[in-house]
Amino acid sequence: MRSQQQSARAGVTLVEMLVVMTLIGLMVSIAYPTVTGGLSGIRLRGAIGNAQAFFLQAKQYADRQQQVVQLTVDPEANPLRVLSATGDWVETLEFKDGVAVSGLKDSHSVILFPGSPAPAFELLLAVGEDERLGIRVNVLTGLPEDWDGTK
Numbered sequence: 001m002r003s004q005q006q007s008a009r010a011g012v013t014l015v016e017m018l019v020v021m022t023l024i025g026l027m028v029s030i031a032y033p034t035v036t037g038g039l040s041g042i043r044l045r046g047a048i049g050n051a052q053a054f055f056l057q058a059k060q061y062a063d064r065q066q067q068v069v070q071l072t073v074d075p076e077a078n079p080l081r082v083l084s085a086t087g088d089w090v091e092t093l094e095f096k097d098g099v100a101v102s103g104l105k106d107s108h109s110v111i112l113f114p115g116s117p118a119p120a121f122e123l124l125l126a127v128g129e130d131e132r133l134g135i136r137v138n139v140l141t142g143l144p145e146d147w148d149g150t151k
Contacts, residue, residue: 102126118142
């Protein structure tokens with residue numbers, strides 16, 4: 001008799017289950033904007049890191065192969081492209097997950113000469129209308145650095 005009473009009391013009532021589900025739903029609805037905002041920032045940071053590495057790869061190719069390399073930013077198609085002077089090396093970096101080139105209306109190209117300092121270059125990326133971040137090439141060091149889009 002005792003085991004029957006214990007098994008009857010060991011379950012969860014429908015009201016208790018509904019209260020728990022309501023609390024979980026409330027916590028998810030409060031946390032959702034923060035989580036999605038953080039994801040877009042992570043996507044943007046990842047795209048900036050990829051753009052910096054892409055620029056360095058193009059500059060290193062120009063120096064190692066002793067060839068002029070053209071780096072093109074196309075805001076309509078949304079990729080970065082590099083092309084060597086001889087045409088034997090072509091690479092493309094496409095931005096995904098809502099990351100887009102910002103602040104440019106037309107295509108913009110930069111020429112990387114072997115053994116010379118890196119030219120002034122700025123690239124601004126955005127996720128939606130709120131978050132923007134970019135890279136700016138330091139002409140003294142030749143390294144791309146994080147840039148917030150201000151002059």
